[in-house]
Amino acid sequence: MTLLDVDGLKKHFTVDSGFLSGLLGETRTLKAVDGIDFSVDAGEAFTLVGESGCGKSTAILSALRHQQPTAGKVRFKGQDIEMYSKRALRGEAQLIYQDQQDTLNPKMSVGEAIAEAIRFHDVVPPEEVDARVDDLLERVGISPAEKYQEPSAFSGGQKQRIAIARALAVEPSLLVADEPVSGLDVSVQAQILNRLMDLQEEFGLGLVYVTHNLGIARKISDTIGVMYLGRIVEYGDVDDIFEDPQHPYTQALLSANPVPDPAVDRDRIVLEGNMPDPIDVDDRGCPFVPRCPEATAECETAEMGLKPFEGDRGHLVDCIHR
DSSP, X not given: OEXXXXXXXXXXXXXXXXXXXXXXXXXXXXXXXXXXXXXXXXXXXXXXXOOTTSSHHHHHHHHTTSSOOSEEEEEETTEEGGGSOHHHHHHHXXXXXXXXGGTSOTTSOHHHHHHHHHHHTTOSOGGGHHHHHHHHHHHTTOOGGGTTSOGGGSOHHHHHHHHHHHHHTTOOSEEEXXXXXXXXXXXXXXXXXXXXXXXXXXXXXXXXXXXXXHHHHHHHOSEEEEEETTEEEEEEEHHHHHHSOOSHHHHHHHHTSOOSOTTOOOOOOOOOSOOOOOBTOOSSXXXXXXXXXXXOGGGGTOOOOXXXXXXXEEEEEOOTTO
16 A cells, blocks of 8 residues: 655745845745655655755655645545644654654653653553553663653663654554664664664554665665655666666765675766755756766756656656666
């Protein structure tokens, strides 16, 4: 079953260009997300990957109505997402953020934080809440005896485990994880990712994962969307993206990804310059033109959009040369 179906999602921000521009009524538009499509099925792990600032987090927040999108249609379990109340939607789709310091109440014990979510969504009868909290903590590798501790007593990795337990507490059908292991030690990252993957499989959850780390994307994903400047430029199964990348941007990203096998020789593709300013990006042509090693004059004015690569409707590329 398709849990989340996103069609033509846009999120634009009006930018204040200064005092004089304000007096003259001049505005500029930052196109953080500029017309993306993707879907996530039950049991599927979908990852949005790309450089910082490409619009990954904004896309997810807009899709789940944590921010109001500028345009686009989003359906959840086949129904217009606007038909869901905020409470009902939060019960179905839970977010796990990068920094749990901002989401765990420092004055509330971690057990009470989980119990609060259970009670708010009426997951189990009141007399079963404590047992449910203990079970969830055990599932993420935290001793139930520690549930009386406040967040400050835990390490960053432990806080992320607690955040996962709290997200699972409401029995959602979709988990959304926004860079949840960024900044943690590599060994801790692996432990949390393995735990998250095990829990996703156990409960049959859909998973949307947001990251700039290609190694994590390969480990955790069934399907991947590669984002650049507010658009998905390549979309496909994890093997398609990593074994047969087609978009020049995807190829450049993968060429910079470390390979642990010294016998593997990989030519590094160095992109010139930085990602352009997303303010007032021209709707015509490909936004990757200024940095693309394959760019032609036609790329500057061509009508862009994801298209099947060699007839494969599961592998889509936004490039006129493919």
